[in-house]
Amino acid sequence: MQAELIDIRNHMAQYPPFDEMPEALLEQVVQSIEVQYFRAGSAILDFGQDSRWLYYIRSGAVEVFRRSGELYNRLGEGEIFGQIGLLMNKRVRFPARALEDTLVYRIPDATFQYLFEHDENFADFVEIEDRSRLRSALSRREKANDLMTARVTRLIARPTVWAPWTVRLQEAARIMTEQGVSALLLMDESTIPPRLKGIVTDRDLRTRAVTEALPSETPISDIMTSDLITIRSSAYIFEAMLTMLHNNVHHLPVMDGDEVRGVIALSDIVKYESQSSLYLVSNIHRQKDLKGLKRISQEVPDTFVRMVNEDANSHMIGSAMAGIGRSFTQRLLELGEEMLGPPPVPYCFMALGSMARDEQLVVTDQDNAMILDDRFVAEQHDAYFLALARFVSDGLAECGYTYCTGDIMATNPKWRQPLRVWQQYFTDWIEHPKAEALLNSNIFFDLDGIHGQTEFAETLKTLIAEKASHSQRFLTLLARNALNRTPPLGFFRTFVLEEDGQHRKTFNLKRRGTAPLSDLIRVHALACGSRAQNSFERLRDIGKTKLLLEDDLGNLRDALEFISIVRIRHQALAIEAGRKPDNNVQPEDLSPFERSHLKDAFQVVSNAQKFLRFRYNAQVGRNAQ
């Protein structure tokens, strides 16, 4: 491939199924492409004509119709069409028309057939069409927001504006004004390709150059930020958003290895999709005291409702809520350290459970712990950490994160221990598991360091990933625990049918739906040595092994998404109605659509539990409510 066609390859590499295609194969695809332009309204494919190409939409929008003329699908940038004709009988089955001015890349039948034979992921992608009712029910929702599925490169709309890092302040300001950019990259040209040295933003110019009245000949390197926060070009827009929030920066250079692909700004993301959670998080980090944090915490339910109304998916809402919870915790820790002074030994503050999994909702209690440096001496240091833990825990409670009823909090001395003790805890749980003890320690297997020496938490994740997969007894007991809570067998308009034939009026969507799912996904993830915490990411890791069939994985993903989103909607409705949100649903509250798909989703959970019981030899499941 001509290196100059790399832009085309990079574009395709953002979208499935090309995003997972080996580079060499994708280059062959690019090599075989023919480009064609279609004016809005013109026909791209007519019914019955020979199918000769697979179509990839580079820009614009396309409508695909059924034979009857009924609209079948509407596709946009990065999506493909024409595959059904190529697969079936070499005749166009679904005519297509350009809805907007559209540029397509046509991939010839021969290349398509080669990919279909040689790339399993590609074959799956083009074959799966309407296979599951559940999936098509979800797809509409997912189209509405793609922060989670779109990559940052999609926000790069212009060539990178940069200058040598040796320029003067005045020159840098002139370039920024002339090019109309709010950030300028500074490059070291002595290497090939030039290396990124720093970034200067108009905020830097305002706050530093102007207020300090620096002379215009000041070298730009004096005011540039050289401690750069960047993001890789394969990252999702949502990750970029979180990176900006975590680091309180408004611009991120997008990198392909060492090479700069462009710069994205917070305003690009906000323009891309209004994100109320963004403002809330940056606001949290600006609060000066607990009172301010408490005031801001009142906005959390509104933000949640707004995201639901913006049709965000459960992964996005879960991550945003976890991000908000994390920010409250981080800010409280900072305020605590300001008040108590710096910690006597390094420590890591750890989130557990749903916050660590990025699956938090509005009704949530706090689950946390502290890992202390091994130099920790209780008599000398613990007073400090106890005070800090209390400050944070009380603060979180004030902000709406109620105390953990199981006392899994850093205020509990048992969960405020040096790293070596934590290592021992996990080693015991995994190598000498006891059913009862494991029941209570389940939550520790979803962990994430959120403040301080986060590498302590990483050490524990590594230990778990290495040991868990080798302990059959641990997996068996964990699987048995995961079978404690079962989904309802079915439900009707007014009642829930239980496995023992009982009728009930309500059921708990968390206990009977999302929790059993995340429990069983955790078991599989630990069995295959995954370090991921989020259930969707765990499913992705599981997919890399042969532990579950691709279809089963897809079903689990869809079931988790669907049950979560019903749960989320249920809570949002309660907030809007001024009621206290909870997880208890009456079948009457559900739409017929939700009822029928929930039945499918619970069936998926039930089948997955049967498999879990068989796979880990976990026969002694109990039915608890």
Added chain:
Amino acid sequence: MRSKTSIGKARHQNTDWPAQYRALAAHTRSPQLRAFYQAGCVAPDTAMAEVPLVALDFETTGLDPNRHSIVSIGVVPFTLQGIPLAQAWHQLVRPLLPLSRDSVAVHGITHSDLDQAPDLAEVLDTLFGYLNGRIPVVHYRAIERPFLNVALQWRLGEGIRFPVLDTMAIEAHLHPNRHPSRWQRLLGRQPVSIRLADSRGRYGLPHYPSHNALTDALATAELLQAQIQHHFRPDTPIRDLWL
């Protein structure tokens, strides 16, 4: 860059290019040029949809063919029905004249890249392999044709003549009043830019990183497809458009 020429008034419009090619083929001494002219030129009334085209873009060290040199060539053969990327060709060539610092910044090509590049003379056979029998398509015709003409005068002892389709001239023709009067400016009207990227934007074509000869050639090919679909017809005779 502010060409006043509309494609309707062009001098070359009524040139009988097929006859010109035949006459030039009989007189040229260079075998490469003879082969080029012998490959022929489509008849003036050929429908655009039938014309074999080739998008051509040079990156140069400046704007004056007598003072500046070609540093890279991008070539994309195509038709209105499709642009096959497999045939796209990109070649750096070593300039005879020293490369100025300014143009290095524009093209991102460095001296060391060019030191290893061949002279244009060494790649002429390949270049003509793409040009023979096709009508070149450029964006702004004051670059590729004159630069190739001068470069061939130096290397073959004679220049070259051919018609071009100029996507920039087409845009200029479509926006005759693109420079708003003072009065219109007061009302906030913006001038219409006929630069490649801006022209593409009007047709919903994607943004490409520019200043690479191959990308620009591809961008020009796509732009011509869009222009024909929006403002002309597949059966528009090429005589209406070539210059």
